[in-house]
Amino acid sequence: MGTVTESRLGAPRWLAIPALLGLVFVLLPLLAMLGRVDWPGFGELVTSDSARDALGLSLRTSLTSTVLCVVLGVPMATVLARTNLPGRGLVRSLVLLPLVIPPVVSGIALLYTFGRRGLVGEPLEMLGVEIAFSTAAVVLAQTFVSLPFLVISLEGALRTAGQRHEAVAATLGASPTTVFRRVTLPLVLPGLLGGAVLAFARSLGEFGATITFAGSLQGTTTTLPTQIYLERFSDPDAAVALSLVLVVVAVAVIGLARPGRGVL
């Protein structure tokens, strides 16, 4: 009985054809890449000095930028979801800007902010702090492009959770800080984790803004995507092997995020 209803109310059958086409379109390039992997030399290719440096740097910087995204993004999402400030819609659009502008443009913008002659970079340099073309620059570039992912996920989770539990907590004598810590955050934890995973994945794959703003110095600013880009002509086998590593990490991240309800 149930199956009859489901098949009757399901999507039109012809939709299956374009849907299947889309799936093939997503999977085929990955399979094509797998077909070109130099399996006998794989171990050596992904454990070379430059490869290990790049992978280590990518994981370190992505983790750091994810932490930064949480530290900055949680308050941003909370303010957007829980206050009625005028111009909130505009602020939200501005926050989402890094999602839609090309990463290379983000890199240029960061360069004119934190670069040597930049708005903030110049005074910082006088204090002896140099950001551009350093590991810090990699983290900044990754944080810049990843922050909207965390803010969007968390704001959605906050809106879905609503404020009724928070109101009850307040009438039980909990101060706003206690409510935030003991009620709001636990209620939206799945959304927060999902957002953090998205931000991490975005950071891991960041390339355009990073190479523009941070350049490529082995062990300092050459992340895994940059390494792949640089090696794709000089050593295609290495590029393919490292790409596979990145795919595996990404799949692992998605697997991790799946319990985070409805986020991915």
Add this chain to the structure above:
Amino acid sequence: MTARGGEGVGDGVDAGGLLVDVVVAPRDVTVRIEVPPGQTVALLGPNGAGKSTVLGVAAGLVEASSGTVALAGRSLVGVPPYRRRVALLAQEALLFPHLSVLDNVAFGPRSRGDGRSAARAVAHRWLARVGAEDLAPRRPGTLSGGQAQRVALARALAAEPLLLLLDEPMAALDVEVAPAMRQVLREVLLDRTTLLVTHDVIDALMLADHVVVLEDGRVVEEGPTREVLTRPRSTFAGRIAGLNVVPGRWGPGAVTRGEHRFHGRPDGVEPGPGEHVVAVFSPSAVTLVGGPAPDGASNTWTVRVQDVEPAGDRVRVRTRVADLVLTAELRASAAAAVDLAPGAVVHLSVPADAIAVHPAHRG
């Protein structure tokens, strides 16, 4: 009982009552409601009358445009919800899903600054008080509606509120579990300052000392529960008391409403001519006859049948005349003798000595 959690079980924490005398302009609510210390006031009224707004104002969740809110001799104007000591129990339990039942109840004591184990000891006591101690280790998601509502009550009481707000606490419960919850409430509300929003006459009868009836954001009737339910002056109070209430003006010997006249016996002093009065009569005093209008009979009106439903061993017939709904309760044999199809025209009559006439409430 020296532990903090032992307080509030009717031992004098409720030293003062509640006064809500406010205007909430955006919702067109202008009310003055008092809850004497240690008493329970039931707030009745149709949907959208402003009952929840009043609760929101008392809890600090809705801002009044102007006026006074005071509890236990202290003004609550500008005091944030978490400093008011006003706990709210709504239709839904709204337990925190990430905390165990015990930690839900311990939430109030913890927020007050108690340590974890002290707060849990208080929570255990309150769970026992509402008969839900065995639920302590459970997660809220595994509870039935009735269990969750008991836990929510324990959680509200464990916060040691000076005022308890109940927003239709039984409305979402199954009819089988509501009586047990009502009995628990009856016990814990004794000597506790409480404002109770309800639709249910049984809640008002069993739990409330006083009744306030709201309509369209104004108080239309108030008084001791028994008096309001036996001598209702507003159509809403009449409806929930199961009585017909016909507002009108006192003419010579009858309540006049448009071209209709309801002869009755004034309750106490005879009202002056033109005074606002209500005619109140029980549905079981009403008889219905079909066919042509009986000639010259007093207190007989031609009405239209709206709907018919069973009421115990009787049949309840709602009829309409102009904008007035009048209910008749007939024996099945009497009902069978009349055509009661919705829309049918029948003649409704009430003996004059079954109609009580009271002065209308002037709010």
